Amino acid sequence: MFELHWPAAFLLLPLPWLLRWLLPAAAVPSTALQVGFLPRIEQLKSNVGPVQSERRRWPFIIIWLLLLIAASRPQWLGEPLPMSISGRDMMLAVDLSGSMEYQDMQLDGEPVPRMAVVQRLVANFIAERQGDRLGLILFGSTAYVQAPLTHDLDSLNQWMDESFVGLAGRETAIGDAIGLSIKRLAEEPAESRVLVLITDGANTAGQVNPLRAARFAASEGIRIFTIGVGADRSQPTQIATRDPSVDLDEGTLVDVALATGGEYFRARNGQDIEDIYRRIDMLEPALRDSGPRRRARPLYPWPLGLAMLLTLAFAANGVYRRRHAD
Structure with missing residues (x-):
């Protein structure tokens, strides 16, 4: 056709x-020779x-x-091509605050910054979400939508790969990221609304309290899975003077997840994040009708x-x- x-x-x-x-007509040069x-x-x-x-x-x-x-x-x-659409709508909220520069995690046996591990494994996670709609929110001192819910996972992967620490500021606005995610997911089917929030710190910026935002998300039927990133003191790290995860507010992340019926996960290394994503992938999808x-x-x-x-x-x-x- x-x-x-x-x-x-x-x-x-x-x-x-x-x-x-x-437009005006082109100028015609005057003739230098006059003939009868x-x-x-x-x-x-x-x-x-x-x-x-x-x-x-x-x-x-x-x-x-x-x-x-x-x-x-x-x-x-x-x-017409056969469509394999699960109907699962998921927002990924990724922390780009200054602490994501800490080089306290392992990737392929080498010490790397937290951001490098998160980028690598979020990219793998996105690539495996064929049939789902994913969106991307990046946050630091402020939160903004890098990509709305979309089936274009290749572009989403590219935008995540191009992000860098400090892009949205050096602080951590967890509450604003949750609030922005709620706004984007509010009109989607209740069975499929999921937010995966990845951070290594505590809420230090923004206008929205994380727990208040979580209660509102629960009223809208949105589940939040929180992931705390950072090595333990006992793990090899370049930050020898203190616990590398001292800024991680695990209590708030646990409360946010429990308030919405989600779960909290701790990611101390690359393998932990892969295990977390496999567990999240076990969510039951909500089917959505799709045109051919x-x-x-x-x-x-x-x-x-x-x-x-x-x-x-x-x-x-x-x-x-x-x-x-x-």
């Missing part, structure tokens, strides 16, 4: 004529001008139409290529005529 993905591109059809009407029979020549040119002018316009019109056809993204839709999808074969290269060939041919013809006229 043939389809134009962006048919609104044809609204640009009158653009060249509008520009011709609105110039009026007669001009009369001869006027007799044949309209026909030649119309002929010279047609290539431009055809090229413009081909460009509009290419811009409308024509495509051929094949047979079709394999689309893009056709825009054909009109675009033809427009390019006509442009080159027209330009070559002009160069050829000028050379022979000289």
Whole structure:
């Protein structure tokens, strides 16, 4: 089945004529040589001008139409593809505060910052969520939506990979992250609303109290799974003067999870995070109806290529005529 993905591109059809009407005419340089029979020549040119002018316009019109056809993204839709949609909607809220720079965790046997471990394993988690809709919230001193709920997991993975410590500030606004997640999940099916919150600290910024936000989430049927990140004092760490997880408010994270019917998990290393994600993956999905999808074969290269060939041919013809006229 043939389809134009962006048919609104044809609204640009009158653009060249509008520009011709609105823009001033090109300045014609004055002649340096005056001849007595110039009026007669001009009369001869006027007799044949309209026909030649119309002929010279047609290539431009055809090229413009081909460009509009290419811009409308024509495509051929094949047979409907089977959809495997679980209907599970999940927001990931990831802490980017300054403490995520602490190099107290292990990845592939090497000491790395907490952020590197979280990025690697969140990426793996996202890649395995085929059929789910995921969204991404990043928070530090403030919280913001990096990606709304989407099936485009590749883009979500890229946005998570491009995030860095301090992007949203150096403090930790856990309550604001929960509140923003509630706003995004409020209109979704009650059986599928889940928030996974990953942090290594305590609530030190923002306008929303985490426990109050958790109670509101519970009233909306949203479950929150909290993950506390950071090594224990007994584990190898570059921070030898204190417990690397001294800033982690486990009590609040436990209360937030329990208030919503979720769970709290502690991630001391990469293996712990993988185990946590496997447990979260055991959630029962809520089925959602989905319209059929079709394999689309893009056709825009054909009109675009033809427009390019006509442009080159027209330009070559002009160069050829000028050379022979000289």
